[in-house]
Structure formats: structure tokens, C-alpha cells
Amino acid sequence: MSGLYYALTAAIAAVGAALLVKFIDRLRKKDVETEAQQILDKAKQESENLKKEALLEAKEEALRQRTEAERDLSKQRDEIREREKSLDRREESLEQQATHLRKQENMVETTQRRLAEKIEENDKRSTNLESIIRDQQERLHRMSGLNADEAKSELLKILDQQLQSETGAIVLKHQRRMEEEVRPIVQDMLLTAMQRFAAAHTAESTTSTVDIPSDEMKGRIIGREGRNIRSFEKETGVDVIIDDTPGVVIVSGFDPVRREIARQSLNKLIADGRIHPSRIEEVVKETQSDIETTIRKKGEEATTEINVMGLHPRLIEMLGRLHFRTSYSQNVLRHSIEVGFIAGLLAEMIGLDPQIARRAGLLHDIGKAADHELEGGHPKIGADLLKRHGESPEVVHAAFGHHDEIITEYPYTMLVATADACSASRPGARRETLERYIKRMEELESIATGFHGVEQAFAIQAGRELRVIASSKEVNDEMAAKVCRDIAKAFEEQLTYPGEIKVTMVRESRFTEFAR
Secondary structure, eight states: OHHHHHHHHHHHHHHHHHHHHHHHHHHHHHHHHHHHHHHHHHHHHHHHHHHHHHHHHHHHHHHHHHHHHHHHHHHHHHHHHHHHHHHHHHHHHHHHHHHHHHHHHHHHHHHHHHHHHHHHHHHHHHHHHHHHHHHHHHHHHHHHOOOHHHHHHHHHHHHHHHHHHHHHHHHHHHHHHHHHHHHHHHHHHHHHHHHHSOOOSSOOOOOOEEEOSOHHHHHHHHOGGGHHHHHHHHHHOOEEEOOSOTTEEEEEOSSHHHHHHHHHHHHHHHHHOOOSHHHHHHHHHHHHHHHHHHHHHHHHHHHHHHTOOOOOHHHHHHHHHGGGOEETTEEHHHHHHHHHHHHHHHHHHHTSOHHHHHHHHHHTTGGGGTTTTSSSOHHHHHHHHHHHTTOOHHHHHHHHHTTSOSOOOSHHHHHHHHHHHHHHTSTTSOOOOHHHHHHHHHHHHHHHHTSTTEEEEEEEGGGTEEEEEEETTTOOHHHHHHHHHHHHHHHHHHOOOSSOOEEEEEEEOOOOOOOO
């Protein structure tokens, strides 16, 4: 029984378990179906939501695009309205211009009509005036007794006098203006250049006299039957003048170097006391060698002093020869050095090359060392020498044109001419013989008195200034200014002189009465 009970219990348990499992399976199936349904419902709901969101986004995008399209359309409408307004304004402006042009055309037509009327009226007046002028001319001819040519000549004479007065006034006006503007600048530049090179103003002079201790020495110099003096003159190429002047023997020769050789040789012979032909030949050769050495030394010293290098040896020798040459008693070598320094300083002030200016100034008078040997003036001789020895065109032209004999092509020529005038016009730099001095004074006064309206002329300041007295009856102030300038031009064309000449015109009125 117990066994059956257990079996029955087991069977019931088994059935129950099977039922429970089945029930559980059914419950599970039902839950799965329910869950699946829920998932489907949820998915459907989400799908609906996504569809709604997509529709909303599509509506919003469409709305945005529509808004943008409306904005663009509004902008285009505004632009079109602005263009329409601009076209309206332009059309209005064109209409105004057309109206203005029509008014101008009317004014032009009116003006042309008036001009035509005035031209016609002027033609009538011109005809009447010509008739009146002819009548007046005939009356003037009858009253004056002059024909047409004579009247024209008289009228031209009056016009010429008036033009001279106007020309003189213009010359005076521009001269004053130029003096006011240029004189301070030029004076400052020249004074600065001349002061910076402080050279000795009084130049040395080369003498041609030899002092002798006694008249007995004159006989020894002459020698027996004049053999000593003939030998001396033959060796030196100079003339020895022995006259009654006590204590002096004169050495005369055109070549300054030969004259210096003769002077030194004669001094050596007198100091030695032995004077005979063989001794004379020996002393002269010795002195010639010494002088040649001195010439080279002086030329080298000059180039070193002024800092001009690279000169041809021949040019250095010619410079040394200038040491024995004088011009108006001014030593030419010292003058050349001074001109070189002044020209270089002026070149620095105006922005030119001072080296070229110094070189041109130093060599400007090089022709004076050979002007007694070659034909032509020293400017041409110097230019030929410089060109032959390889100097630059500026230096050659400065030597050729420093006396204003040719047209100036280089500014250095004008600088050298200016420096040359400054050096020559220093107080005490030059002096002339009395005869030549008087002749130059007379030339200045005679040229000035040859002009119309000049009563008297007086040369003063050693010929550096001319005072001209003008007639107050024949010239007025303006004409006096023109005559003054003409006199200065005549000096430039007819005379050769160092420095400059100041012409001062004085015009005054004089009244004389007698008390009786």
C-alpha cells in the first residue's frame, strides 16, 4: 500500500509538475505575446512620432525657404525700386541739361546776333575813323610842313628815346635785384675762400741787377778788349749792361730763367774774383745745373703744397720755371698755387670736384713758362701743353678760357677765372710801371667820355673804379643806368685787365643864378 501510495503520489506529482510546466509555458507564451505586442505598439508609436517630426521639419524647412525666397524677392524689389528712382533722377537731370543747353543755344544765338551787329557797327566806325585819321594826317602835314616819311622818322626817334628810358629802367631794376640777391652769397663765398688760404699779399719781384763792390770790378768783368763780357753773354744768352751807374751791373734778358742763371753766375764770379772765359764757362754750367735742380724742386714743392699728384715730369718742370716768372711784379708760381687753392675751396662750396678745380687752378698759367718760345698767347700755349701731356678736358679748357676769350664749356673754367681775378686783385698783389699805369687810366677815361651824355670821367682806385659824370640835360636816370652798363660792356670787350672795374654813374642837376 505504501508502495502504491508512493507511486500514486509520484504520479500525481508528475502530473502536477507537467501541468505546472504547461501552465508556466502558457503564461510565458502569453507574456511573450504581450511583450511582442507592446513592442509592436511602441514601434508603431515611434514610427508615428518620427513621421510627425519629419513632417514638422519638412514644414519648417519649407517655411524657412519660403521666408528666404520672400526676403530675396523683397531685396530685389527694393533694388529695382532704387534703380527706378536712379533712372528717374538721371532722366530728370538729362531733361535739365537739355533745357540748359537750349537756353545756352538761345544765348549763343543772341550773342552771335549782337556780335554781328557790333562788328558791323565797328566796321562803320573804323571806316569813319580812317577817314578822320586821313583828314587829320593831311592837316598835320599841312601844318607841320613834314611829309609822311619825315613824320615817321620823327615819331621813331621819339619812340627810341622812350624805349631807351624804359630799357634803362628795366636794366636798373634787374641789376638792383641781382645785386641784392647774389652779392651777399658771392661775397661770403669769395671771402671765405680767400681767408681760408692766407697767402702773402705782396709778391716778390725778380731783379736783373747785380751789385759790385767797386768800379774796378767792372773792368774785370769786361776783360781785355771785352773778351770776358762777350764770353759771359755767349754762355748765358743775356745782355750785360755796364754804364756809369756806380756799384751796379744790369743783366738784361727776355728769358727769366736765363736771366737768373746769368745773375747767379755773375754773383759767383764776383765773389770768387777769378774772371776769365774758361772760368765763366765752368761757373755758368754749374749754375745751370743748380737752376735745373731748383726748377724741379720748386715744381715738386708746388704740387705737394696744393696736393695735386700724377703730373707729367715736363709739366712739373714748367711749373718750376714759373718761379722765375713775374706778372705785374707778382710771382706767377705763387699766384698759380693761390688760384688752385681758391678754386678748390669754391668748388667745395658749390658741390664740384675740388681736386679737378685745384689742378686746373695750378696749371692755368703754365703757358707763361714757354710763351717766349712759342707763338700765341699763354692761354693757348698752356692748353696745347696740357693736352699734349694727357691732362683732362676740364683742365685744358680752364687754361685756354680763364681770360674769357672763348665760350665757357665747363664750370671749372669759370671757377679758375674767378680765383684768378681774386688772386690778382688782392691789395698789393700787383704793381705796374708808371707809364703803363697812366696809359691804362687814360684808356678808361677816353672810352667812357666817348658815350653820349657823358660830361666827365675820372679813373680812381688805381683803375679799379671809374666815376662818370652824366649830363642831366641829355640823359635821365633810366638812360644813365643803360649808359653805365654800356660803358662796363665796352671795358670788357676792349680792355684786358686783372680783377674787375667798378663803373659809377653820377647824374646831377646844377642851377646857377646871378645877383645883380
